[in-house]
Amino acid sequence: MNMGFRTALMGVGLLCLAFTTPAVAANVDNGRQVYDTYCTSCHGADGLLDTSSPVIQGLGVTPADFSDALFNSREPADDWRMVIKYGGHAMGLAEQMPAQGEVLSDQQVDDVTAYLKSLVDTSAFPPGEMNLMLPIRTKKAFPEDEVVYIGRYTDREGNHAYKQVLEIEKRIGKAGQGILELVHESDGSVSELAEVEIGYKQALSFSTSHILSAAAVVAVPVEADGDGELQSYLAYGKLLSPSWIFQSSLRLKFPFADSSDGEVELAGIAHYVHSPWPRRVFPALEVVASKPFRSSKGDLEWTVMPQVRVGLTRGGHVALNLGVELPLSDQSWDQRYYMTLLWDFADGSFFQGW
Ligand code: HEC
Known part of the structure; x- marks a missing residue:
């Protein structure tokens, strides 16, 4: 040889x-x-x-x-x-x-x-390893104590629209989570507390490398028109390697007035984790596809969302997500900009560790 x-x-x-x-x-x-x-x-x-x-x-x-x-x-x-x-x-x-x-x-x-x-049996509790980064659209599977503010600005012809959501999520029991969301919308002519959402999420299966949860949320209109809707979703998270994380969710929305008028949404995201230090900038790429149940209501809509997570505190329990959503299919808007501020309150007060 x-x-x-x-x-x-x-x-x-x-x-x-x-x-x-x-x-x-x-x-x-x-x-x-x-x-x-x-x-x-x-x-x-x-x-x-x-x-x-x-x-x-x-x-x-x-x-x-x-x-x-x-x-x-x-x-x-x-x-x-x-x-x-x-x-x-x-x-x-x-x-x-x-x-x-x-x-x-x-x-x-x-x-x-x-x-x-090894000091205590934690097998009935989803491990903190699965408390993955919060994506913009993909639903998170881990049942955590979190306060999240989401601001969304839609750039479209005529009225630009703002949507703001405040989410309060609290662990219930070993693997459950209560969800309360307040949704505010404004688009020039209207500015209203559109709806309140109340829900529950349960982790169904977990290990130190995966988690699967199911949730149901009831959206009740406050100042907005309509009868409200039931949303249900499955959320999944997986550690692909020490530096790559994948998350995905499948969400169904059923309006109370006519449940066949709803829509299905599939979202997925990959994050790149390049450092064990939380106070860094971590990139991610998210893709969302949504489709009304009835084809007369519209076609499949695709969007892609490049985004970054910015750890603000030294432990990363307060973090910012910045992203832009770009349509890949024919849609009524050109771009959407998102800003998410997350505070994981199980890890300390908002002002701790800056
Ligand atoms: C001088 C006292 C002291 C000694 C010695 C000490 N610790 Fe700590 N440790 C603390 C305090 C106080 C905290 C709580 C910090 C907080 O919550 O802000 C802590 C927190 C921790 C945490 C973080 C828990 C969390 O909140 O997530 C770990 C892990 C830990 N200690 C492990 C150890 C280990 C392992 C050793 C020995 C090798 C050790 N500590 C020695 C005082 C000490």
Whole structure:
């Protein structure tokens, strides 16, 4: 065999090896030892927070209670690795949580994170890994505590139209979420609180790499005309790789007056996650197709939405989405601009961690 060819083959072999060699799995027992040595004084023996301890009382801030299943499940392990390595301040938390990156190896950080995750059974709760970026149109599957403001400006001939939506979403139980939305519309001649939407979402299936949820929302007109409608949707999220996320939703709208007058909407989005630091700009591309049930009501409409998520706080619990929606089919408007402001209130007050 030719020497150059053989060297090339060996190179490819080594490369394959480099990509397939699994990282050393996190070891919970080693993690416990790390915890007992470095963390117990503040976080309590066995992860049970002891609020009567003078050390904890002296901190001025109460450390996290890892034995609380809801809390433990909703925080992604990657975020905890960052907090442990770089300290609370780096991720928008209290600076009393010291950075351990100088003391612990990456393996020890992985081990202690695995130990923290093993402290309580969270199998009935959707994992925080699945609390994915909020897309503009695709419905999110994770049942989170969120306040979201969405502003939409439609550029069209004659009247330009504004729509504003305030969403308040709150976790209910282990895997459910209550939804309340206020929709305000104005287009030059009218400006009104158009409708109120009330709904419920339930996560049906989840792991640390996928989530599937179903939701039903009733839209009741306030100042707008009409009888309102029932909307139901399935929402799906999937981690394709450490840096690519896919989300999709299938939504059906049934007007109360005549449910065959409704429409179906399929939306999907891919995000590129290039950094573990939340306060970055993350690009995404979303595509939406919608079609009235009755073809006499209109044709299939396609739009594409390039967008970016901008993490505003150090931990990313307040974030902005900016996007533009461009029609790919014949539509009554030219462009729509979106601005979404999201506040994940389970992770702290709006003003924390800027
Ligand atoms: C000097 C006290 C102290 C020590 C030592 C300490 N922590 Fe903390 N830790 C805190 C405090 C206080 C917070 C809460 C920060 C907040 O909520 O703003 C915290 C928060 C955390 C969080 C973030 C939880 C969340 O809110 O998502 C993790 C993870 C964590 N600590 C892990 C560890 C580990 C692992 C060790 C040991 C290697 C450790 N801590 C050692 C005080 C401490």
